[in-house]
Amino acid sequence: MEKATLTFTDVATTVTVPAGTRIIEMSEKVGSGITYGCREGECGTCLTHVIEGAENLSEPSVLELRVLAENMAGRKDRLACQCRILGGAAKVRPG
Template sequence: MPKGSLTFTDVDLTVTVPAGTRIIEISEKMGAGIVFGCREGDCGTCITHVEEGGEHLSVPSALELRVLKENLAGHADRLACQCQVLGGAVKVRPG
């Protein structure tokens, strides 16, 4: 199975992840600083800034694009609960 590396620059932590892993899953397991309120109905709290490797992430869904637009997110921002690491090296920090 293909793998990628995911670096959380806010806590200087890099992990190897299987392709298809969502950023929020790893953030939770590793104690990185990405917060989220999805389970409480507060969509958009997990906006994450992609510093490097955006080309190694899944294509944003229509829902993700809508939530990013509603939250005035920047062009390099993604929802950690939606985007998946597909391979390569990705560096992120909380948005």
């Protein structure tokens, strides 16, 4: 199984995870400050800023794009509950 590297800059922690892992899953495990409410992509609470490696993340769904727009998110922001790391490396922090 392909692996990926995910860094949470707010807690200075880097983890190796299976490709396809949702950011929110690892955020909880490492104690990152990425908060969440619904875990369904509806509330926008888990807004996360992608510092590096956006090309290694899953494409945003129509739902994620809608919620990002509703929350006036920046171009480098994603929802941690919807976003998966597909390979390579990414650095994120709470948005």
